């Protein structure tokens with residue numbers, strides 16, 4: 001059987017030229033297709049300190065997931081681990097490995113992934129959607145033409161932040177208010193800083209860290225995140241203790257559940273809650289931004305969206321819109337896997353355990369052999385029935401897996417769907433149009449797949 005060294009792939013010079021001379025650094029999602037056209041569905045390449053096996057076929061991705069075992073890793077994050085050691089914090093989901101990671105997931109999964117449990121978050125999500133609607137109304141009515149909201153993604157970011165925090169910290173932060181609390185603003189800024197410095201901080205060798213500003217910014221950002229998160233958690237714990245002392249029953253959402261289940265230490269709760277927040281905000285807000293961008297160009301689809309209910313199962317078109325948006329813009333455009341327990345046999349090759357696979361989801365969900373009219377926004381392709389639709393439906397089940405699959409798949413995938421109730425409520429209140437009907441907004445990669453420029457929309461009252 002062939003091995004790692006038999007795989008084709010580009011040399012370092014070619015990769016650097018793609019990234020920095022040809023501008024792929026900001027659109028690395030498009031580089032995936034380039035690599036596949038040159039080397040086939042599997043190749044070997046080097047990206048910074050990573051030696052990677054690129055994988056760009058759904059059958060091969062399925063092969064990896066089937067062999068991933070009980071404790072798959074995504075990519076190692078040694079700089080996150082070093083920060084946690086520096087401050088004596090618990091490792092959490094992204095840093096812990098093996099049985100320790102699995103223990104955390106078992107404690108966190110039930111309340112995040114069981115349908116009946118997640119349904120208890122619906123009232124709070126709906127109340128945050130109410131804040132979003134009020135905020136949009138305020139912005140559009142104050143605009144020059146009385147209907148435009150510029151840079152809608154930044155408002156959706158605040159919505160995502162408020163919604164996820166309300167569930168996790170059981171506290172309303174007021175992100176969508178006119179005046180935002182300085183601590184909340186510090187939190188939002190720190191999260192942005194941490195995400196933008198993380199990739200560079202990783203590249204700095206340990207001995208050079210004290211010399212470079214990027215490492216200091218990375219540490220400062222984490223310090224701010226940790227400070228505000230522990231302030232929020234401690235405040236809520238004090239409230240809970242006061243309720244218990246007063247003989248009142250304690251009702252809560254996620255934090256109360258974690259505290260009362262006694263499965264995680266206090267330190268682990270601080271880290272895991274923070275990680276959930278980090279995982280939840282940009283992902284949902286960018287997906288909602290792309291959804292509005294496409295719906296704004298498709299009045300028929302806006303009309304078809306069902307009136308809001310509390311039950312996603314009774315809203316097949318809404319579900320189809322979200323699936324289609326995530327097919328076109330998988331917010332995590334490529335993922336990674338390290339299989340730690342066993343060697344892997346894949347597509348006629350044998351790979352030793354510890355090999356790092358780069359899963360090229362974007363290119364697969366844009367593959368014309370998987371989806372007809374591949375670049376078109378066609379939510380109908382996800383609805384069963386009708387001859388033409390069944391033709392659309394002939395894709396491999398792993399050709400669009402925006403939340404991942406298997407034991408390591410997204411922990412917030414059900415909560416993310418709750419957040420999408422915002423779409424139908426928005427569409428009930430307004431007909432949405434692009435501010436400039438001819439404007440095309442392309443995607444760029446900033447770890448996540450995000451709009452390359454602001455999305456400006458007109459909200460016409462229904």
Ligand code: HEM
Pocket residue numbers: 074093094105164275276277279280281283284287326331332335336402403404405408409410411412413415416
């Ligand atoms: C549209 C929304 C979202 C998308 C597309 C998305 C996508 C993903 C993907 C692709 C992964 C990696 C899965 C894997 O490696 O197989 C992931 C992991 C994760 N997501 Fe999400 N996510 C979304 C929303 C959320 C939300 C709302 C939360 C929190 C409430 C969240 C929390 C997490 C966490 C904590 C992990 C790491 C799990 C682990 O390593 O064990 N995500 N997400």
